[in-house]
Every structure is written in C-alpha cells, then in structure tokens.
Amino acid sequence: MSGNNTEAFCSEVEQLLASLPRDGGLISQAAARQMLAEKLLRKQRNLQMPIGVWTVLALLTAGLVARAAYRSSSPTCLLSGTWLQEIARQPSNCSSMCAGLTSVPVETDISPERFLQLYAYTGRPLLVRNGTRGWRAHQYFSYEFIRDLHDRHPSAYGHGPNIKVIDPFNVELATLHDALHMSEERRRRPFYFGWKNLNRGVCLELMNYHERPYYLGPEIEHPAADWFYIGSASRAALLHIDFFYRPSWQAQIAGRKRWILQPPVECESVCSPLQVDIEPGDILNVDPNQWYHATYVLNETFSITLGSEFM
Ligand SMILES: *[C@@H]1O[C@H](CO)[C@@H](O)[C@H](O)[C@H]1NC(C)=O
Ligand SMILES: *[C@@H]1O[C@H](CO)[C@@H](O)[C@H](O)[C@H]1NC(C)=O
Numbered sequence: 001m002s003g004n005n006t007e008a009f010c011s012e013v014e015q016l017l018a019s020l021p022r023d024g025g026l027i028s029q030a031a032a033r034q035m036l037a038e039k040l041l042r043k044q045r046n047l048q049m050p051i052g053v054w055t056v057l058a059l060l061t062a063g064l065v066a067r068a069a070y071r072s073s074s075p076t077c078l079l080s081g082t083w084l085q086e087i088a089r090q091p092s093n094c095s096s097m098c099a100g101l102t103s104v105p106v107e108t109d110i111s112p113e114r115f116l117q118l119y120a121y122t123g124r125p126l127l128v129r130n131g132t133r134g135w136r137a138h139q140y141f142s143y144e145f146i147r148d149l150h151d152r153h154p155s156a157y158g159h160g161p162n163i164k165v166i167d168p169f170n171v172e173l174a175t176l177h178d179a180l181h182m183s184e185e186r187r188r189r190p191f192y193f194g195w196k197n198l199n200r201g202v203c204l205e206l207m208n209y210h211e212r213p214y215y216l217g218p219e220i221e222h223p224a225a226d227w228f229y230i231g232s233a234s235r236a237a238l239l240h241i242d243f244f245y246r247p248s249w250q251a252q253i254a255g256r257k258r259w260i261l262q263p264p265v266e267c268e269s270v271c272s273p274l275q276v277d278i279e280p281g282d283i284l285n286v287d288p289n290q291w292y293h294a295t296y297v298l299n300e301t302f303s304i305t306l307g308s309e310f311m
C-alpha cells in the first residue's frame, strides 16, 4: 500500500472512530479500531480470493506491506491484530448464512437431519432452547466446582498461557491457575475469561456432566476438547472474529448472556446484525469464524458457558 493510500485508509478509519461513542459502549475503542481496520482493508481491496496460491501471495505481500508500514513512522492505524488473517479469510456465502434473517432462528426440538440440512455448515446461527436437557452440569457447575475439577488434574494447568483472558482489563489473571484461584475479594470485582480444556482427565470427568448436543448426528465429527467461558455480570467479550475454521455450539449452563452477531463485510448489504439473549439450558450454534461476535453477561448473574467445535 503506497503512502497516500495508507493515509486515506487511516483517515477513513479515524472518521469512523470519531463517530463511535466515546465510552460506556459495549465495543471498546481499541476493538472497534481493529475491527474497522480489518473491514475497511477488505472492502478497499474488494477481495474475492480463492484459497491457495493467491492467499499465500497475498499474505506475503501483506506481510511486506505491514513491515514497511511499521518501519516508516506513520501512525500505527493498521498494525494491531488479525487483519492479515482477515484478508485471507474465505468470503462467506451470504445467501446461506444470513440473507433474510432479522433474528436468530429458534428451535426447541430439532432433529439431527434438520440440523444438518439447515444449520450445521451453512453459517446460519441457531438457538436450541432446552438443548442441554438431561445434562447434570446445571446442578453441579459453579466457580468452585470448576476449580476443584482442575485441581484434581493439575496438569490441566500445565499448557503455559492456555487461558484466553477475554476481558482486557483482567491483566492480573495471567494463567488459568490464577484465574481459578482468585481471592474472595477479587471475585467480587468483575471478571470474564475462557479457555480450552485439553486435559484428558478433565475431559473424562466432564463426560459425566454433559453430552454431545442431541441434534448433532453421527456424520458430524466432534472433538473431545471443551471450551469454558466464565464471568460475572456486565463483563464482555469484545467484538471479534475467530480463525478456528469450525462452527461451534455454546451451551449456557448458568447465568444469562447476550450475544451480538455482526455479518462479515461482504454480507453487510444483504444481512443484518443480530442480537439474542440466552439462558440456562439454551445452546447457541454459531460459526464464530464467519460472524463477528461479542458477548455480554446480563445483570447480576454469574455466567458459565461450555462449548465445542464440530466438523
Ligand atoms: C450459497 O448457498 C446457496 C444456498 O443457500 C447455494 O445455492 C449456493 O450454491 C451457494 N453458493 C456458493 C458459491 O457456494
Ligand atoms: C426440556 O426437555 C426435557 C426432556 O425432554 C423436558 O422434560 C423438559 O420439560 C423440557 N424443559 C423445558 C423448559 O422445555
């Protein structure tokens, strides 16, 4: 990107940023900055890139551009985060993913065939009410339960910085061990974090408390690893998009949580942003690699979400 283009691009980002609320919004300025930079970059280049050679070439070029931009002392409007991945992302199929949707579809008793046909790989989000029917997790899960479960398998803490501290203000929660051993006093202040469990012992114990969602048929492959997200009221995961390449289910075990889903830039002209509140027993199926998403724990509830991916 030439100097002029970079300037024009940065000034477009700055203008958009100026129009956002200064504070108190769900989306922090930093997250919004990154999101807009990603989106604008993509829009500006109008990429419809096939994966493969073009992606590799684009990544290399973008890497060189980023390095050049970094070395020149221009304002660092482009330099944070995942925009390289964003431009390499395969464009979504807007008609299957979200065209015509004004709210997240809700089903209460969905068959595996219907799920496979309409939702599993289309990118279309789905809320399954009472999707966790029969799971013992609802009776047992709490902060203490999850802590004790991990304490019984100390190697679960052993993957280095395996915690994904989603709340950027929780800088002191550097490891999963720290996060599951907060003092009473610390726990009275807001926190929100998530991690992926890769420990076999924890996995095996967890099988006593939840099942694979009943509507995932046998043709759907499902890893044993689970994601946990726990947090207290008014804490949030800021708007972002993931690069795990697989759709996910997110089961609300305790507490209430608001999800905000925003379509990727190539779908903005035909799709609307969506918002949905989920309650204990609900499972939200969403492809976090296609939808920008933010979550927000509602009122004074303590939220526990268990999730996984499938393919
Ligand atoms: C997008 O999805 C629709 C169905 O929703 C399908 O008919 C169409 O072929 C898909 N387009 C591509 C490019 O895969
Ligand atoms: C959830 O499903 C179970 C089992 O089918 C049923 O007994 C229960 O009444 C349902 N709960 C709600 C709130 O629909």
Ligand SMILES: *[C@@H]1O[C@H](CO)[C@@H](O)[C@H](O)[C@H]1NC(C)=O
Binding pocket: 298, 299, 300
């Ligand atoms: C939580 O918030 C919802 C809607 O914002 C409200 O209807 C409900 O009464 C609140 N619950 C509590 C316990 O405050």
